[in-house]
Amino acid sequence: MASQDHNLSFLPLLFIIITSFHVLPASPTPSSQKLKSATAIRKINRRGPYIGLVTVFVTEEDAFMSSVDFRPDPTIPFLDLSGRRFRIGKIHGKKVVYVRCGEGMVNAAAATQQMIDVFSVKGIVHFGIAGNTNYSMSIGDVTIPKQITHAGLWEWLNPDKAKGNEDAAYLDVGNYNIPQGDGKNKLGSIGYSNEELYSVAGHINSPQKVFWFNTTQEWLHLAADLEGMELLQCVNSSLCLPKKPKLVVGLKAATANIFVDNAAYRNFLYDNFGVSSSDMESSAVAMTCVSNGYPIIVIRGLSDLAGVGDTTVRKFGSLAAINAAKAVLKFIKKLPPSYNTNYNV
Known part of the structure; x- marks a missing residue:
């Protein structure tokens, strides 16, 4: 009996949860939103x-x-x-x-x-x-x-890697060392690639x-x-x-x-x-x-x-x-x- 009473104690809470879900207003489904947008788009484009x-x-x-x-x-x-x-x-x-x-x-x-x-x-x-x-x-x-x-499509090269022939330009990081030395820098160089x-x-x-x-x-x-x-x-x-x-x-x-x-x-x-x-x-x-x-x-x-x-x-x-x-x-x-x-x- 104790087990049954314990289960029954959840019934009011379960009823409240089910009732709460029941009264929530229905939100538009993605398909209904798409249909509404498609109708508006057709009207707009007829005037284009x-x-x-x-x-x-x-x-x-x-x-x-x-x-x-x-x-x-x-x-x-x-x-x-x-x-x-x-x-x-x-x-x-x-x-x-x-x-x-x-x-x-x-x-x-x-x-x-x-x-x-x-x-x-x-x-x-x-x-x-x-x-x-x-x-x-x-x-x-x-x-x-x-x-x-597009000047952000890069190949970031190793310092000791030879430069290829396909890149449009190279930025040698070592050229900007302060104080300027032999130009070597572990960041290497950046090759600017084509799209x-x-x-x-x-x-x-x-x-x-x-x-x-x-x-x-x-x-x-x-x-x-x-x-x-x-x-x-x-x-x-x-x-x-x-x-x-x-x-x-x-x-x-x-x-x-x-x-x-x-x-x-x-x-x-x-x-x-x-x-x-x-x-x-x-x-x-x-x-x-x-x-x-x-x-x-x-x-x-x-x-x-x-x-x-x-x-x-x-x-x-x-x-x-x-x-x-x-x-x-x-x-x-x-x-x-x-x-x-x-x-x-």
Whole structure:
């Protein structure tokens, strides 16, 4: 009997647990969420195609949204997918889908691929801020590069290993010893490798070895007319740059999952690759677009000189973001009438 009484003592608790589970509201299943999203996507795409806009983090988003007249779609202003919010609307008569991808190459590639797969887009405009690696450029300037490389695909070599012939460049760590000696260092050297590009223009399962990704020539020609445009010089009445910023089209850029805050490494990037800016997303967006056969342009405002600390970013990051946003707006205006919206708001 003692055993039976002990078991019966659990019955009220069991009833409470079962009752609690019974009254919980049913949450949407993944399949129902996908069906709801698919219905919205079909409606959105019937009103396309769009210009895809991809930026990185909140400061850039705030600068962009405060600088442009973004008019949301009257029926479906946004769609949330995989934790990101894709905003649908128009900017000065052009249909756009906008997303903030998040920092780093994985986020950038994932968001860009998702935008291309899900939405009817004609091409991608990627923008944000970047570190300056070129002494002829200044904080606040805007660069629209013609070529971008992934400068973070490394082979870290043993000190005594002979260098191969396939790498694009080598960084000998021993060259930076202080005091300088015979150049030997146990860290060895770093060889910069090529990417493997799978693309719609190539052979199936036969990637092409590439080091540079070209942005779209036709869009670069349109952007060339932006040189000479007015850019902001002051954050406020008491914080201004020493000279008026400029926009330059046709330079080179480097991307890696590395925030470059080292002057020696900055100089290495410029001396070996001729890059004028360094960021953490652009080559991932460019590679994704080239792989899928979509037009791509990159617009970056220079927020700091790599190697002088992050105080400059804190001071002028918002100004660099606004200047990049102003250039994006001008570029969107220059796109042909085929990008114009077909709905009234």
